[in-house]
Amino acid sequence: MKLINKSILTVAITLSTASVYYAQETQDTVKSTRSKDIEEVILQGVTDIAKDRKTPVAVSTIKAAQIIERLGNQELPEILNTTPSVYATKSGGGFGDGGITMRGFESRNIAVMVNGMPVNDMEGGTVYFSNWTGLSDVTSTLQVQRGLGSSKLAIASVGGTINFLTRSADMKRGGVVRLGVGNDDYLKTSFAYNTGKSPDGWSSSILMSRQAGGTYIENTDYESYAYYFALGWEPNKKHNFQFTLTSAPQWHDQRTYAPTISNYIKYNPDQDGTPYRQYNSDYGYYTNAEGRKVALANRSNYYAKPVMMLNWDWNMNEKSKLSTVLYMSNGRGGGTGDLGRVGGKSLTGYYDNMGHFDYDAVFAANQAVDVNAAAAGSTLIRRASINSHNWYGILANFQHKINDNWSFSVGTDDRYYYGYHYQVVSDLYGAAGYKDNKNLNIAPNVVNKVFDYKQLSWNPFGGKTTDLSNQIGYSNDGEVLWYSGFGQLEYSNEKLSAFVQGSISNQAYQRIDNFVIDGVTTQQGQVVNRKTGFKNLFGYNVKGGANYNVDEHNNVFANIGYYSKQPFMNAVYPSNQQVLNPTLTNEKIFSAEIGYGFRSSKLNANVNLYRTEWKDRWLRRSMQFDMSDGTVLNGYAEINGITQVHMGVEVDATYKPFQFLEFQGMFSWGDYKYKGNASGTTFDDNNNPINVTGDSNTTTLYLDGVKVGGSSSNSIPQMTASLGATVKPVKDLSIYGTWRYVGKLYSSIDVQSFSTPTSRGALQLPDFNLFDIGISYKIRLNNTSQFFTIGANVYNLFNTTYISDGATSVHAKTQDAFNSQQEYEAYQATLYKGIDPSNRVYFGFGTTWSANLSFNF
Incomplete structure (x- = not known):
């Protein structure tokens, strides 16, 4: 079965989170997927951020400006809806009650991390995004790694990993x-x-x-x-x-x-x-x-x-x-x-x-x-x-x-x-x-x-x-x-x-x-x-x-x-x-x-x-x-x-x-x-x-x-x-x-x-x-x-x-x-x-x- 051909690739018109093309709000230039400011984060702290053309995982990355511009009053996971194999919905429709699946696996089997720190509930693995709505305001980079991911931690990221990297204290004035x-x-x-x-x-x-x-x-x-x-x-x-x-x-x-x-x-x-x-x-x-x-x-x-x-x-x-x-x-x-x-x-x-x-x-x-x-x-x-x-x-x-x-x-x-x-x-x-x-x-x-x-x-x-x-x-x-x-x-x-x-x-x-x-x-x-x-x-x-x-x-x-x-x-x-x-x-x-x-x-x-x-x-x-x-x-x-x-x-x-x-x-x-x-x-x-x-x-x-x-x-x-x-x-x-x-x-x-x-x-x-x-x-x-x-x-x-x-x-x-x-x-x-x-x-x-x-x- 031929799933996609070259013509589809060249006329594709959607928001793809597979590449990082939005700059910081205070910049005008457009950055490619090999964005240097992303790579500078790689070796900082305990986060495991994938590098383009180096880390062997399927990865999509979103910058803060894209979240601010497009999220609006949607649920936080919905910003990922144009990422391959990701499906985020509002579920019952209450504030913060949205759910997400990745490669057919639900959030309890997706490793959700903030600055490399796991936040899935330790008893049941669940993640309630109503508890994390503030992340839409403070995230500088959001990276999704589908599948095994690059995290070294002993976490079973069956479907993948979602890592929120928040703003640091030493951002410019x-x-x-x-x-x-x-x-x-x-x-x-x-x-x-x-x-x-x-x-x-x-x-x-x-x-x-x-x-x-x-x-x-x-x-x-x-x-x-x-x-x-x-x-x-x-x-x-x-x-x-x-x-x-x-x-x-x-x-x-x-x-x-x-x-x-x-x-x-x-x-x-x-x-x-x-x-x-x-x-x-x-x-x-x-x-x-x-x-x-x-x-x-x-x-x-x-x-x-x-x-x-x-x-x-x-x-x-x-x-x-x-x-x-x-x-x-x-x-x-x-x-x-x-x-x-x-x-x-x-x-x-x-x-x-x-x-x-x-x-x-x-x-x-x-x-x-x-x-x-x-x-x-x-x-x-x-x-x-x-x-x-x-x-x-x-x-x-x-x-x-x-x-x-x-x-x-x-x-x-x-x-x-x-x-x-x-x-x-x-x-x-x-x-x-x-x-x-x-x-x-x-x-x-x-x-x-x-x-x-x-x-x-x-x-x-x-x-x-x-x-x-x-x-x-x-x-x-x-x-x-x-x-x-x-x-x-x-x-x-x-x-x-x-x-x-x-x-x-x-x-x-x-x-x-x-x-x-x-x-x-x-x-x-x-x-x-x-x-x-x-x-x-x-x-x-x-x-x-x-x-x-x-x-x-x-x-x-x-x-x-x-x-x-x-x-x-x-x-x-x-x-x-x-x-x-x-x-x-x-x-x-x-x-x-x-x-x-x-x-x-x-x-x-x-x-x-x-x-x-x-x-x-x-x-x-x-x-x-x-x-x-x-x-x-x-x-x-x-x-x-x-x-x-x-x-x-x-x-x-x-x-x-x-x-x-x-x-x-x-x-x-x-x-x-x-x-x-x-x-x-x-x-x-x-x-x-x-x-x-x-x-x-x-x-x-x-x-x-x-x-x-x-x-x-x-x-x-x-x-x-x-x-x-x-x-x-x-x-x-x-x-x-x-x-x-x-x-x-x-x-x-x-x-x-x-x-x-x-x-x-x-x-x-x-x-x-x-x-x-x-x-x-x-x-x-x-x-x-x-x-x-x-x-x-x-x-x-x-x-x-x-x-x-x-x-x-x-x-x-x-x-x-x-x-x-x-x-x-x-x-x-x-x-x-x-x-x-x-x-x-x-x-x-x-x-x-x-x-x-x-x-x-």
């Missing part, structure tokens, strides 16, 4: 004030200033910002702040110290439940048979004391995750260098949802005729309950699930140049993590309290203390726990010890560069259940204690690669690697219990890749082919279950024994025929499949086993040969392309337009759809095309260092209606499922673009916009 506006009351203001370096080596940088408003989705209000402070000191040429403090405290109302297609259509206020893309079933209305209807969110998120880092670079001599980072990250916050039942119904039993919660009915039902006399869980409330942590680490890297060709590096990455997980009452929904009986140390007690999720926590040292008497549902802690060592040997000359890397790591997990009595016997006859004791898991990886520059235009590379990856904590202690997984095993990942690059003054192009096999994977997948009483229950499934095979090809190119015009293009094709079957167990949100396929909560999942979809409510495309252009008709004016195509998009796997041998595989969602445009203009003042920049962006220009993510795989019924041709034709008329309307999906946003004004001084 100057500042900027920005104002941004957009759809749905989006408003963002920010201020940043750099002092520059003083004669005695001191420098500092500060940034503060606030944004608020709503998103395109109903009732998704939010408020977010960001602050960044960097202090640098370079006493001499041997030593450089950089201290950094940053955080982005926020709260936002969410849409976490993917509605059915039929409900999007049913609850469209226009009643025109089209889906109402803004529809959100996770909120409702109640009547306040003044008699007014007030919106109330059931699902929301709030978090603050301050990070402090101290970097020390020591140039020991001309050949040796030691880089060390000490860091701390104390996260505070959680997410809300409903808990309990009243009147025999959960919250989904109280929808009104517009598909929103009828809180007046809930309040009335709750007020009729004598909570002291009733059974536990007999009122319906909003709970907040707290997920706080304290995280400390040290990362050190010693580099030594043996001679002009050979060098090596060795180092260590050590971390300590303590996570706090419990539930508290967030809103009583009119009840006098909530009776809980989950804590075996306390007799069933009535809790009526309410915690407001909109009260942001700015203190990184306090607020980690509440009194046990106010905790409900569950209360457990996770303790993780991580020790690792790594090494790399590298050879390099003008033509050839090659490396071999290896790392070993030990992860020790301990689960602490504060609701358990030591020595209690479970229903399965197992004796458990409050503390499980540490379970040590050993892992390792080894990888190598080589790049050969054929001439000044052509280069080829290859890499190969094997990972023995420790499972996440919820696989070590599954079902949220104090019992060790009896079938615990490391996950095994083998990956290989080859690539070709072409560089010239006008055309740059890359081609990559890869294959990754992932065995013994364990997955926890959030789900919504259809119950026999007609209600929908939120919960999760634990799936083990998964094997996946991902292979594909990637092409990206930029073509610049004139100084004022640049074309870009990208194409990626993948074939991602499950290999063999797996087994799954199902639970509700409060960790109670639920039976959805029979008399047991355990079932076989028939996945062999099924296309890989995402977990939770995400989807994975196996074909993407983009075309676009950037035009600069006059000095300081820039206009761009992009087209993006997404195809072979598969819905996520769900336990109910794959529980029989006749399962029809993952549901393929309709392909879609999107267009974006933007413009920016710089107004210079007499002082060359002072200028205004005004810009605007329009996303989804033609208001295309498309499904971005699917939560279920319900295939359209065949004709033999009906008693008559008339019934079959009536059913066919209900299909949405050939898809059964009972499928739960997220529609992408319609047309949105943003505009900004900034002043640099």
Whole structure:
């Protein structure tokens, strides 16, 4: 199959992040992919930044000016959407709730780093981008390495690595004030200033910002702040110290439940048979004391995750260098949802005729309950699930140049993590309290203390726990010890560069259940204690690669690697219990890749082919279950024994025929499949086993040969392309337009759809095309260092209606499922673009916009 030809390369017109063509805001010149300011960062600190025509990995790099110009009010990962094999969506549509996949792997299996420091959650690998929205303001370079990547750390970057390099304290003196506006009351203001370096080596940088408003989705209000402070000191040429403090405290109302297609259509206020893309079933209305209807969110998120880092670079001599980072990250916050039942119904039993919660009915039902006399869980409330942590680490890297060709590096990455997980009452929904009986140390007690999720926590040292008497549902802690060592040997000359890397790591997990009595016997006859004791898991990886520059235009590379990856904590202690997984095993990942690059003054192009096999994977997948009483229950499934095979090809190119015009293009094709079957167990949100396929909560999942979809409510495309252009008709004016195509998009796997041998595989969602445009203009003042920049962006220009993510795989019924041709034709008329309307999906946003004004001084 001929995937792309020369004509496509030369007419490609899109924003390609495969090359760096934007200069810093204060410069006019355009820089090539071999940008010297990028290469100067290579040997600084502990970051592993890929060099063009040297590091044998597939890489894309974005500069700060591109993020500032084009991100607007999009989700931070969306700036990567024109990168090969990357798919970023807004998921449910709440602020910062976006998801990202790379080569078919989701964010928990993509190594996300800030200045070389890993930030994936140490218990589950997740990355919540709502905690990192401030990075859009302080990132100087964003580099994506697809596949194994060049990081020497003992991290299993199955899909790839995303590394944010933030501004340093010693940037040149100057500042900027920005104002941004957009759809749905989006408003963002920010201020940043750099002092520059003083004669005695001191420098500092500060940034503060606030944004608020709503998103395109109903009732998704939010408020977010960001602050960044960097202090640098370079006493001499041997030593450089950089201290950094940053955080982005926020709260936002969410849409976490993917509605059915039929409900999007049913609850469209226009009643025109089209889906109402803004529809959100996770909120409702109640009547306040003044008699007014007030919106109330059931699902929301709030978090603050301050990070402090101290970097020390020591140039020991001309050949040796030691880089060390000490860091701390104390996260505070959680997410809300409903808990309990009243009147025999959960919250989904109280929808009104517009598909929103009828809180007046809930309040009335709750007020009729004598909570002291009733059974536990007999009122319906909003709970907040707290997920706080304290995280400390040290990362050190010693580099030594043996001679002009050979060098090596060795180092260590050590971390300590303590996570706090419990539930508290967030809103009583009119009840006098909530009776809980989950804590075996306390007799069933009535809790009526309410915690407001909109009260942001700015203190990184306090607020980690509440009194046990106010905790409900569950209360457990996770303790993780991580020790690792790594090494790399590298050879390099003008033509050839090659490396071999290896790392070993030990992860020790301990689960602490504060609701358990030591020595209690479970229903399965197992004796458990409050503390499980540490379970040590050993892992390792080894990888190598080589790049050969054929001439000044052509280069080829290859890499190969094997990972023995420790499972996440919820696989070590599954079902949220104090019992060790009896079938615990490391996950095994083998990956290989080859690539070709072409560089010239006008055309740059890359081609990559890869294959990754992932065995013994364990997955926890959030789900919504259809119950026999007609209600929908939120919960999760634990799936083990998964094997996946991902292979594909990637092409990206930029073509610049004139100084004022640049074309870009990208194409990626993948074939991602499950290999063999797996087994799954199902639970509700409060960790109670639920039976959805029979008399047991355990079932076989028939996945062999099924296309890989995402977990939770995400989807994975196996074909993407983009075309676009950037035009600069006059000095300081820039206009761009992009087209993006997404195809072979598969819905996520769900336990109910794959529980029989006749399962029809993952549901393929309709392909879609999107267009974006933007413009920016710089107004210079007499002082060359002072200028205004005004810009605007329009996303989804033609208001295309498309499904971005699917939560279920319900295939359209065949004709033999009906008693008559008339019934079959009536059913066919209900299909949405050939898809059964009972499928739960997220529609992408319609047309949105943003505009900004900034002043640099």
